[in-house]
Amino acid sequence: QSTPMIQTSASNPLQNNRIKIDSIDKKLIALLGERERVVKEIGIYKAKNNIPALQADRFKQVLEKTVEAGKQEGLSATFITELMNAIHKESLRIEEEIKAQKQ
Numbered sequence: 578q579s580t581p582m583i584q585t586s587a588s589n590p591l592q593n594n595r596i597k598i599d600s601i602d603k604k605l606i607a608l609l610g611e612r613e614r615v616v617k618e619i620g621i622y623k624a625k626n627n628i629p630a631l632q633a634d635r636f637k638q639v640l641e642k643t644v645e646a647g648k649q650e651g652l653s654a655t656f657i658t659e660l661m662n663a664i665h666k667e668s669l670r671i672e673e674e675i676k677a678q679k680q
């Protein structure tokens with residue numbers, strides 16, 4: 578086993594890349610917050626107009642578009658599908674919560 582090279586903090590690739598990741602994660606969470614705030618608006622509209630939260634055809638389109646966009650970024654369809662399913666599950670939870678508040 579080799580001794581790790583001593584580097585200055587400015588040239589430490591592990592530290593620098595972790596700083597980059599922390600910054601990217603912050604943006605990812607901000608974007609998810611923005612997306613779910615739009616979902617809330619849709620949830621309010623659906624609750625008022627008696628439209629079901631789940632729109633399977635629309636989510637199918639969302640999945641197709643994001644899997645394709647993921648491909649362009651070298652991300653697997655499995656990963657994008659799991660990610661979008663998790664986001665969709667939360668969207669439905671939020672929309673159902675809004676609907677329940679209106680009763």
Ligand SMILES: C=C(O[C@@H]1C=C(C(=O)O)C=C[C@H]1O)C(=O)O
Nearest residue numbers: 619630631632635636639665668
């Ligand atoms: C946001 C909506 O509600 C649900 C959530 C979706 C999503 O998070 O992309 C898509 C379809 C619906 O199941 C919508 O109908 O557009």
